[in-house]
Amino acid sequence: MRSSWLRLILLLHFLLLDGQILPSQSKAATPTPPPLPALPVPSAAQLRWQRREVIMFFHFGMNTFTDSEWGTGRESPAIFDPAGLDAAQWIDDAAAAAGASLVILTAKHHDGFCLWPSRYTDHSVARSPWRNGRGDVVRELADAARDRGVDFGVYLSPWDRHERTYGRDVEYNEFYMAQLRELLTRYGTVSEIWFDGAKGKNATNMTYYFEDWFETVKQLQGSINIFSDAGPDVRWVGDESGFAGSTCWSTINRTMLRIGDAGIVNYLNTGDPRGTDWVPPECDVSIRPGWFWHKNETAKPLSQLLDIYYKAVGRNCVLLLNVPPNSTGLISKGDTVRLREFRSAIETIFGTDFAKGSKAKASSQRGGDGGGFAASNVLDGDDDTFWAPKAEEVSRGERQGYWIELSELNPWSRFNVIRIQEAIAMGQRIRLHFVFVDGAAVANGTTVGHKRLHRLETAACGRTVRIWIAESRGPPLLSEVGLHFDPFVEQSKNRAK
Ligand SMILES: *[C@@H]1O[C@H](CO)[C@@H](O)[C@H](O)[C@H]1NC(C)=O
Ligand SMILES: *[C@@H]1O[C@H](CO)[C@@H](O)[C@H](O)[C@H]1NC(C)=O
Ligand SMILES: *[C@@H]1O[C@H](CO)[C@@H](O)[C@H](O)[C@H]1NC(C)=O
Ligand SMILES: *[C@@H]1O[C@H](CO)[C@@H](O)[C@H](O)[C@H]1NC(C)=O
Ligand SMILES: *[C@@H]1O[C@H](CO)[C@@H](O)[C@H](O)[C@H]1NC(C)=O
Ligand SMILES: *[C@@H]1O[C@H](CO)[C@@H](O)[C@H](O)[C@H]1NC(C)=O
Numbered sequence: 001m002r003s004s005w006l007r008l009i010l011l012l013h014f015l016l017l018d019g020q021i022l023p024s025q026s027k028a029a030t031p032t033p034p035p036l037p038a039l040p041v042p043s044a045a046q047l048r049w050q051r052r053e054v055i056m057f058f059h060f061g062m063n064t065f066t067d068s069e070w071g072t073g074r075e076s077p078a079i080f081d082p083a084g085l086d087a088a089q090w091i092d093d094a095a096a097a098a099g100a101s102l103v104i105l106t107a108k109h110h111d112g113f114c115l116w117p118s119r120y121t122d123h124s125v126a127r128s129p130w131r132n133g134r135g136d137v138v139r140e141l142a143d144a145a146r147d148r149g150v151d152f153g154v155y156l157s158p159w160d161r162h163e164r165t166y167g168r169d170v171e172y173n174e175f176y177m178a179q180l181r182e183l184l185t186r187y188g189t190v191s192e193i194w195f196d197g198a199k200g201k202n203a204t205n206m207t208y209y210f211e212d213w214f215e216t217v218k219q220l221q222g223s224i225n226i227f228s229d230a231g232p233d234v235r236w237v238g239d240e241s242g243f244a245g246s247t248c249w250s251t252i253n254r255t256m257l258r259i260g261d262a263g264i265v266n267y268l269n270t271g272d273p274r275g276t277d278w279v280p281p282e283c284d285v286s287i288r289p290g291w292f293w294h295k296n297e298t299a300k301p302l303s304q305l306l307d308i309y310y311k312a313v314g315r316n317c318v319l320l321l322n323v324p325p326n327s328t329g330l331i332s333k334g335d336t337v338r339l340r341e342f343r344s345a346i347e348t349i350f351g352t353d354f355a356k357g358s359k360a361k362a363s364s365q366r367g368g369d370g371g372g373f374a375a376s377n378v379l380d381g382d383d384d385t386f387w388a389p390k391a392e393e394v395s396r397g398e399r400q401g402y403w404i405e406l407s408e409l410n411p412w413s414r415f416n417v418i419r420i421q422e423a424i425a426m427g428q429r430i431r432l433h434f435v436f437v438d439g440a441a442v443a444n445g446t447t448v449g450h451k452r453l454h455r456l457e458t459a460a461c462g463r464t465v466r467i468w469i470a471e472s473r474g475p476p477l478l479s480e481v482g483l484h485f486d487p488f489v490e491q492s493k494n495r496a497k
Pocket of ligand 3: 252275
């Protein structure tokens with residue numbers, strides 16, 4: 001008995017002296033710090049917004065009852081009567097069904113009719129027969145959204161074709177600001193506010209005081225994102241088809257942007273690799289031909305919605321999909337069915353990742369194997385962890401050899417979508433990249449950003465997938481790589497034959 005104890009003690013002593021226990025414990029104690037960010041970087045609110053990927057617009061108001069897209073301001077509140085309005089249905093059957101985590105309501109469109117009982121005008125729901133003039137669409141939607149864990153936002157048209165003071169500089173700006181305050185103080189947290197620059201012909205002597213509005217918005221809602229052509233937080237993508245540029249930088253020079261300036265749409269579409277401001281683009285598009293509900297219109301087919309998804313979310317943007325409630329005050333069946341198909345298609349495509357279980361290696365790893373920036377971080381399903389190469393390579397100046405490779409893939413797994421994601425919290429960096437399957441080039445592109453989706457003409461399979469980053473602003477930092485199969489592109493190709 002005693003001799004076996006002695007032997008054990010001797011053995012432990014030997015191990016300690018030999019450096020097999022203590023030093024290996026202390027080795028893990030000092031992790032490698034992350035690299036410096038490549039400025040500019042997103043604010044916390046912008047980063048949360050970007051990860052939403054799909055959000056929803058509800059165009060609803062007087063136009064819903066007059067079968068028009070632009071009202072005149074002379075409509076009678078007596079015709080606004082969405083007898084079956086159920087905001088919970090908008091959230092459950094449209095927003096949640098499509099996976100949207102934020103909804104934005106047209107609280108007032110160009111016709112000036114207010115969906116909430118504004119104290120500053122009588123052209124509102126208060127004068128309508130709906131809920132005997134005691135209704136408030138803004139409140140009903142804000143409450144229904146909050147109850148279901150969906151965030152809320154508003155659009156307040158600067159152009160007001162009803163308001164008497166419209167066109168008088170100071171007076172109208174005071175009026176507008178008062179309505180803005182109502183919307184931003186009465187309904188709890190507002191996560192996004194949407195401005196456009198549309199202006200009436202009789203407003204030549206008037207300017208919109210955007211700077212005053214924006215500062216007031218930030219004062220009243222600290223974590224809000226302000227959308228306009230020119231930001232400050234989220235910019236317009238430059239078209240209403242929902243397509244971002246195949247080069248799409250979240251960075252841009254705000255000094256070059258003007259709200260309502262048609263001359264800058266290309267700049268808005270692609271952004272600026274040398275831009276000093278982080279103002280990522282949002283792709284607004286309607287599920288139907290029009291923005292408001294019309295009896296004669298129906299939802300776009302699934303294939304078109306998926307195409308929009310690839311060209312918006314798959315090009316570093318957030319997709320703002322408009323779904324117009326009908327004159328009953330409900331989202332029409334055809335639209336809700338299409339939205340479920342859309343979500344289910346996305347889950348089918350991205351629910352299976354053929355990169356899972358593969359081995360990841362890279363040109364280099366910051367801090368080596370235990371440094372915390374291993375190539376395998378791109379397979380962990382966590383957008384916050386990332387692969388970082390060693391920094392020394394930056395100084396070489398010439399085209400760098402940054403690459404990451406997934407190997408030991410199942411050679412029988414066919415994939416036709418390649419998903420690449422940058423760790424954008426550290427800045428957007430990649431300027432040019434190429435993808436190879438077993439050494440053969442299958443895809444290439446410029447920017448990546450939060451998410452880049454490459455659709456392949458023909459499905460690929462192989463043992464290795466290599467992503468070569470040929471140009472970047474500093475070392476590229478990849479958070480995720482995925483390989484997926486989209487059966488819907490195949491189906492539409494077969495139909496086309
Ligand atoms: C502009 O037109 C609207 C009606 O569309 C009117 O209420 C407003 O007073 C007009 N403004 C000026 C400055 O004429
Ligand atoms: C704009 O101002 C000019 C000069 O003060 C005035 O003559 C004109 O009527 C104004 N236009 C409108 C639409 O109010
Ligand atoms: C944006 O600003 C940066 C820094 O001032 C500048 O280098 C770049 O050329 C600007 N972009 C354009 C398109 O002018
Ligand atoms: C449906 O009707 C509206 C209003 O009459 C019209 O503006 C629109 O062009 C029509 N849409 C289609 C697809 O015909
Ligand atoms: C609005 O949509 C609901 C749900 O599909 C439907 O029951 C209702 O009849 C629709 N209203 C109109 C005016 O089409
Ligand atoms: C990039 O991909 C396109 C097809 O998407 C192809 O035509 C082109 O040759 C590729 N460029 C390079 C340099 O491989």
